Amino acid sequence: MQEQGKESSTDSQNKKKENNLKEKKDLICCHDAGLGYENKSIIEHFNFEVQSGDYVCVVGENGSGKSTLLKTILGLIKQVSGEVVLSDDIKNGAIGYLPQQTQVQRNFPASVMEVVMSGFLNQKKRFTFYRNEDKKRAIYNMKRLGIESLQKACYGNLSGGQQQRVLLARALCAARDILVLDEPVTGLDPMAAAELYDNLHKLHQEGMAIVMVTHDLKSTVHWADKILHLSNGSYFFGSVHEYMDSDFSDIFSIHS
Amino acid sequence: MSFIIEMFSYPFIVRAFIVGVLVSLCAALLGVSLVLKQYSMIGDGLSHVSYGALSIALACNVAPLKVSIPVVIAAAFLLLRMTEKGLMKSDAAIAAVSASALAIGVSVTSLTTGMTTDVNSYMFGSILAMTKDDVILCVLLSCVVLALFIVSYHNIFAVTFDENFGKATGVKVSFYNSMIAILTAVTIVLGMQMMGAMLISSLLIFPALTSMRLFKSFKGVIVTSAVLSVVCFTIGLVISYQSAMPAGASVVLANLGAFLVFFLLQKGKELLGIHPAS
Numbered sequence: 001m002q003e004q005g006k007e008s009s010t011d012s013q014n015k016k017k018e019n020n021l022k023e024k025k026d027l028i029c030c031h032d033a034g035l036g037y038e039n040k041s042i043i044e045h046f047n048f049e050v051q052s053g054d055y056v057c058v059v060g061e062n063g064s065g066k067s068t069l070l071k072t073i074l075g076l077i078k079q080v081s082g083e084v085v086l087s088d089d090i091k092n093g094a095i096g097y098l099p100q101q102t103q104v105q106r107n108f109p110a111s112v113m114e115v116v117m118s119g120f121l122n123q124k125k126r127f128t129f130y131r132n133e134d135k136k137r138a139i140y141n142m143k144r145l146g147i148e149s150l151q152k153a154c155y156g157n158l159s160g161g162q163q164q165r166v167l168l169a170r171a172l173c174a175a176r177d178i179l180v181l182d183e184p185v186t187g188l189d190p191m192a193a194a195e196l197y198d199n200l201h202k203l204h205q206e207g208m209a210i211v212m213v214t215h216d217l218k219s220t221v222h223w224a225d226k227i228l229h230l231s232n233g234s235y236f237f238g239s240v241h242e243y244m245d246s247d248f249s250d251i252f253s254i255h256s
Numbered sequence: 257m258s259f260i261i262e263m264f265s266y267p268f269i270v271r272a273f274i275v276g277v278l279v280s281l282c283a284a285l286l287g288v289s290l291v292l293k294q295y296s297m298i299g300d301g302l303s304h305v306s307y308g309a310l311s312i313a314l315a316c317n318v319a320p321l322k323v324s325i326p327v328v329i330a331a332a333f334l335l336l337r338m339t340e341k342g343l344m345k346s347d348a349a350i351a352a353v354s355a356s357a358l359a360i361g362v363s364v365t366s367l368t369t370g371m372t373t374d375v376n377s378y379m380f381g382s383i384l385a386m387t388k389d390d391v392i393l394c395v396l397l398s399c400v401v402l403a404l405f406i407v408s409y410h411n412i413f414a415v416t417f418d419e420n421f422g423k424a425t426g427v428k429v430s431f432y433n434s435m436i437a438i439l440t441a442v443t444i445v446l447g448m449q450m451m452g453a454m455l456i457s458s459l460l461i462f463p464a465l466t467s468m469r470l471f472k473s474f475k476g477v478i479v480t481s482a483v484l485s486v487v488c489f490t491i492g493l494v495i496s497y498q499s500a501m502p503a504g505a506s507v508v509l510a511n512l513g514a515f516l517v518f519f520l521l522q523k524g525k526e527l528l529g530i531h532p533a534s
Binding site: 074075076092093094095097099100102104105108109110111114115117118119121122129130152154156157167170174180 | 292293294410411413414417418420421422423424425426427468471472473474475476477
């Protein structure tokens with residue numbers, strides 16, 4: 001017990017130090033990069049960066065390269081040209097990814113606890129069993145999202161919104177400083193979607209950087225600081241204000 | 257009870273029991289992942305490949321297991337790669353591979369030895385087929401399968417539940433997929449002589465399907481499958497001994513019985529308005 005106490009206090013000290021010393025840490029940095037598959041780039045001369053505490057929305061039509069960008073950030077594909085620099089944590093798999101749900105998962109026999117705990121696998125390089133502190137952290141993350149009472153519930157029996165919160169808790173177990181979400185409100189009813197946005201806003205205020213691919217720009221534009229709009233090889237990246245004044249925003253007609 | 261004691265006084269029954277329990281255990285554990293990943297048919301496909309390999313081994317007069325284990329592992333790899341790269345849909349790939357392997361097996365046999373009782377026992381299983389060497393090999397390999405499964409339990413869960421998240425967080429998804437395929441291949445080859453090529457795949461899917469009726473956590477499903485599989489195998493073996501049925505058939509019937517019982521319990525629970533156990 002004593003050991004754990006020590007560890008967590010040094011942990012929080014470290015965090016404070018980090019916050020004081022490096023207010024903004026580069027998490028993702030693309031410099032003049034070409035992103036795509038097998039030497040064919042879908043996006044070229046791409047400059048993009050995410051720093052700690054950013055809230056970035058990624059929008060664009062189907063086929064504009066959103067999933068290519070996601071895969072590059074997640075380290076599943078290499079850039080075709082230019083430079084993509086990921087922070088060391090992200091390279092080691094400490095990325096809070098919230099993928100789109102698959103059909104297999106809908107009726108999957110797994111308890112919520114089992115799903116959330118699987119977020120820790122990236123930190124178990126040598127030994128595959130979970131530690132006690134992992135369990136505590138999992139419960140803490142479930143509390144942050146208001147699902148600690150569902151611990152023993154079956155994932156397959158939950159509503160869409162609850163399932164999404166469980167996957168978010170798993171993402172929080174995988175990473176402390178960045179969440180990457182792939183169309184998180186698809187298939188959710190408006191109430192559940194609003195709840196999810198509230199939760200994300202809360203996490204953002206606690207210092208979490210958020211990168212969200214979405215079709216639902218109207219609701220997210222209030223929360224986000226920056227917008228990345230991908231469109232047929234060209235793109236816009238800048239603050240929400242700049243975006244509103246640009247031609248790109250007309251496509252989504254947010255002004256109306 | 258006396259007939260059970262009598263039954264186990266025969267060394268071939270003891271051999272069949274040891275091999276059967278171990279193979280059922282391995283099959284049940286791997287089966288949960290296969291069923292959830294919608295790869296149930298892979299067992300069926302691989303068992304046909306194993307049949308093809310066995311008939312070739314028989315024709316060339318070599319030890320059957322030594323030929324079929326590498327061949328079936330290769331087939332498992334091939335099937336996995338074909339689906340992963342999107343060359344073919346997995347059900348189509350499996351159907352093609354399994355029909356071809358069966359055809360090769362039947363052709364080889366009819367050209368060389370002819371349809372003998374040996375071939376019949378590979379198709380439908382025989383508890384007499386187990387030699388002492390088979391038992392030793394089987395015990396060793398099953399222990400390896402069980403050990404690997406337990407050590408990589410959490411990773412297998414991650415790979416089964418969500419490949420995309422796994423990939424993103426650095427779980428070696430294709431490594432674990434290959435491992436599942438190889439372990440499945442080994443399990444099928446080991447169990448085939450007893451259960452028969454036609455019936456071995458039921459050992460993979462039935463326990464998982466049955467336990468999923470009532471259990472809603474991954475651990476619950478895994479543990480129940482393992483227990484059910486061993487119990488059903490024992491019941492099947494006893495029935496087979498009593499009524500001189502092929503062991504494969506009676507084991508599958510025992511599994512079917514368990515499935516129906518669990519199915520009725522699930523329906524009963526739903527009617528009474530009790531939510532499924534968590």
